[in-house]
Amino acid sequence: MHDLRSEFPVLERLAYLNAGTNGPVPWRAIEAAEASLRRQLQVGRSSADFFEEMAGRGDELRVRVAGLIGARETEVALTGSTTDGVNAVLHSLDLQPGDELLTSEEEHPGVLAPLAAARARGMRVRLAPFAELANAVEPDTRMVVCSHVSWITGKVVDAAGLAASNALVLLDGAQGLGAVPVDVGELGCDFYAASGQKWLCGPNGIGYVYARAGLIDGLRAPWPGWQVLDDPHHPLDSPLHPDARRLATGFPAHHQVQWAHAALDVLEEPGIERVQARAIELAAALTERLEGRGVEVAPRGRSTLVSFVVDDQAAALERVLAAGFVLRDLPGTRYLRASVGGWTTDEELDRLTEIVAG
Numbered sequence: 001m002h003d004l005r006s007e008f009p010v011l012e013r014l015a016y017l018n019a020g021t022n023g024p025v026p027w028r029a030i031e032a033a034e035a036s037l038r039r040q041l042q043v044g045r046s047s048a049d050f051f052e053e054m055a056g057r058g059d060e061l062r063v064r065v066a067g068l069i070g071a072r073e074t075e076v077a078l079t080g081s082t083t084d085g086v087n088a089v090l091h092s093l094d095l096q097p098g099d100e101l102l103t104s105e106e107e108h109p110g111v112l113a114p115l116a117a118a119r120a121r122g123m124r125v126r127l128a129p130f131a132e133l134a135n136a137v138e139p140d141t142r143m144v145v146c147s148h149v150s151w152i153t154g155k156v157v158d159a160a161g162l163a164a165s166n167a168l169v170l171l172d173g174a175q176g177l178g179a180v181p182v183d184v185g186e187l188g189c190d191f192y193a194a195s196g197q198k199w200l201c202g203p204n205g206i207g208y209v210y211a212r213a214g215l216i217d218g219l220r221a222p223w224p225g226w227q228v229l230d231d232p233h234h235p236l237d238s239p240l241h242p243d244a245r246r247l248a249t250g251f252p253a254h255h256q257v258q259w260a261h262a263a264l265d266v267l268e269e270p271g272i273e274r275v276q277a278r279a280i281e282l283a284a285a286l287t288e289r290l291e292g293r294g295v296e297v298a299p300r301g302r303s304t305l306v307s308f309v310v311d312d313q314a315a316a317l318e319r320v321l322a323a324g325f326v327l328r329d330l331p332g333t334r335y336l337r338a339s340v341g342g343w344t345t346d347e348e349l350d351r352l353t354e355i356v357a358g
Contacts, residue, residue, distance in 0.1 A: 134161025163188025
């Protein structure tokens with residue numbers, strides 16, 4: 001995908017294998033953000049026209065993301081991050097002290113911190129192995145909160161098994177959205193929280209949350225403000241939006257929204273499904289290369305993450321960085337993690353394997 005690679009200046013200097021933290025930034029995204037900032041500098045940002053355009057572009061972004069995950073526009077709200085989406089859902093539900101929330105032993109702090117806060121309010125939080133979550137759901141489990149794709153190993157959750165239970169299901173899609181195909185209907189989840197800065201190559205500060213249509217009417221607004229009101233001109237008396245916008249945590253800045261749109265343009269030109277398929281294929285190829293050289297790779301699923309065991313994390317990370325590779329270590333584990341994108345090349349995988357296997 002040479003044309004795709006040419007969109008990302010960082011790839012001229014580095015083998016960028018860390019979209020699982022922050023995706024590479026495309027030229028067009030910076031140009032779009034800069035144009036917005038220059039307009040704000042020269043014309044101002046307080047006119048009704050500017051505000052209406054900002055809100056309109058935000059709505060257009062919701063439409064685009066809804067299309068990416070097989071949802072309706074009315075089922076998607078803008079947030080600031082995956083964690084914002086997790087918190088929004090947990091605070092919108094009528095959870096009661098004693099309700100059980102089930103999660104896995106491989107969750108990111110973006111899930112565990114909100115669950116810790118729920119536990120402090122009296123909910124029970126129970127952990128189970130990621131691969132066994134579906135079988136760990138009990139009759140009194142109120143909700144399952146877990147990753148779609150494990151940020152540690154790249155395993156993919158048994159979404160069908162979870163959907164078959166009576167518990168509500170909230171999936172953390174930080175390593176899902178933009179990385180692998182996502183269809184919330186096929187997943188059978190009730191909620192899906194994700195971020196824009198990782199595999200969609202957008203800015204930090206924009207995230208998305210999906211809520212299944214049949215549940216929305218009973219949800220509270222977790223972050224009351226202008227953005228959740230159906231009639232913001234009468235805020236004391238206005239009902240909430242009748243759709244997922246009641247879960248919104250604020251308004252992203254205009255230049256962030258423009259960046260997000262431009263990054264989506266870049267990914268959609270070759271076809272985001274094609275970009276995802278290429279990344280998944282390359283991640284499997286990296287796994288095969290590493291294992292063929294005797295490197296232990298964490299059990300994983302059909303995803304874009306490859307975590308492998310190293311004897312000395314700090315030394316191994318320093319070695320790959322010196323060779324021009326951007327990966328990350330996973331504290332508390334023995335792994336370095338490679339986030340393989342559709343922009344990655346076979347040559348980069350060969351070089352990384354040589355460096356790691358020695």
